Amino acid sequence: MKAVWNDVVLAESDDVITLEGNVYFPMDSLNKEYFEESKSTSLCIWKGKANYFSVNVNGEPNKNCAWYYPKPSFLAKKIKNRVAFWQDVQIIK
Template sequence: MAKAIWNGVILAESDKGEIVEGNYYFPPNSINQEYFKSSETHTTCSWKGVANYYTIEVNGQENKDAAWYYPDAKEKAKNIQGYVAFWRGVKVEK
């Protein structure tokens, strides 16, 4: 069971994720939505598509753009469409 943890809180937990380019992508239904706020940040990957970001907020502290997902992934990345990955200090334990 993989867990994403930041500031002492489990942000996501699942054994049904996908690993792509060394990042663990959590299924959308495994995310604890109360800690996620939509961000205006977007980036583009040549083979995955346009990524949207979330800012994580836990106990009054923010971690800006610490999670991302591909809402409309390109064909080669359809297996992670909507799945959420983390960085910026979020620890993923497997």
């Protein structure tokens, strides 16, 4: 599968996990030159605290379009070191 935004592949892997309708890619599948750590966080009652990445492709930013759980709860441990996307990032099979 691929995560694509602005015609650029942000992540690509066959080793993905789908949870609550979101596709989580392994952290090492990211094309890191497009990613920047964000200061934004959110809290999920059962997964834990999420951190965000923003991306910049060809001078166009997409703020907080990817998230991950650095220390997920025991119930969500399968998504540790994985990243999911939203905000117009296309997931392509």
